[in-house]
Amino acid sequence: MRTIAHVSDLHFGRLDAPVAERLVEDLRQQTPSLLVVSGDFTQRARRRQYAQAAAFLKRLPTPQILVPGNHDVPMYDVIRRFLLPLQRYQAYITPDLFPSYLDDEMFVLGINTARSFTQKSGWITEDQLAIVEQKMQAQAPGSMRVLVTHHPFIPPPRDPHGDILRGAAGALARLEQCGVDLLLAGHLHLAYHDDVRSRHKATRRSILSIQAGTATSTRRRGEPNAYNWITFSPDLVTVAVRAWDGREFTESLVTRYRRTDHIWSRESQLPVDTTVPRSPEKNQN
Ligand SMILES: [Fe+2]
Ligand SMILES: [Fe+2]
Structure with a gap:
């Protein structure tokens, strides 16, 4: 059995500092096999924001797999945006754009899906x-193969037109050939998950796509800050959403998927009510 603490969209620059402090405590009280952070470390890719994010990561459990998000590419500095889009990310967070x-x-395996030619969307x-x-x-047969991106392959249930990875269907045609089992992403600041075939009907392989909400940003999309605690063995995946309840991170929704005859099926879901009010604020994820 393995555990992944799946954190996303920290957004230093629009950080809820008390939530961030409690997140450090929550993660340090546990010992995940791996910590994944699926992008948007900063709000505007500024040096100070990167320095704060880098210091924060040093306080979190290791090993870590880190990928950039669209907010980690400078938006207004056009020269830097097009000529050196990930220079600061690589200087402060990690030089590795294929971390494994x-x-x-x-x-x-993590890959970058953020692009200079679009402010928000991404592709592979x-x-x-x-x-x-x-x-x-x-990789050896039987090993769980996990790909981490910032942009998700499927939209959230409540927003079928949500900003998913461009060309997701085409990418899945390749990913299914090389036996990818799980996809981890963030970007929309919503926690949700499903088989990719819920959206991409031409995909033959059952691949589980798991998105994390924003762990620490004040730009919430009607959900509390949260991260995913993912536990898995070869054919069983449990996704526990640990959400901010106003005082601490607590388990708010636990979903179990079982793979039978190569198909992931949702076996059970146990909701726990959370009471953080909706935020009306729009954002660019
Ligand atoms: Fe994003
Ligand atoms: Fe974001």
Whole structure:
């Protein structure tokens, strides 16, 4: 069995500081096999925001797999945006744009989906897909193969037109060939998950797509700050959403998926009411 603490959208620059402090405590009280942060470390990719994010990451459990988000590319500094889009990310967070983690039960690979040519959306390039294929195919059979991106492959149930990865269906045609089992993402500041085939009918392989809400940003989308605590063995995945209840992070929704005959099926879901009020604020995720 393995555990992944899946955190996303920290957004230093629009940080809820008390929530962030409590998040550190919550994560340090547990010992995940791996910590994943699926992008948007900063609000505007400023040096000070990156420095704060980097200091914060040093306080969190290791090992860590980190990928950038659209907010980690400078927006208003056009020269930097197009010529050096991830220079600060690589200087402060990690130089590695293909971070990976391997043990005898899982292989986790992260890739960048943020692009200079769009403020919000993202996609996977052909070169990236070729690298993902090569790395995934090299893994031993039976090992859980996990891909981390910032942009999600499926939209949230309440917003079918949500900003998902451009070309997601085409990318899935490649990812299913190399045996990807799980996809982890963030970006929409909503916690949700499902089989990718709920959206992409042409995809033949059952792949579970799991999104985390924003862990610490004040730009909430009607949900409390939260992160995912994911537990899995080869054919069983449990996603526990740990949400901010106004005082601390507590388990708010636990969903279990079982894979039978290569198909992930939702086996059970146990909701727990949370009481943080909706925020009317719009954002760019
Ligand atoms: Fe984002
Ligand atoms: Fe975000």
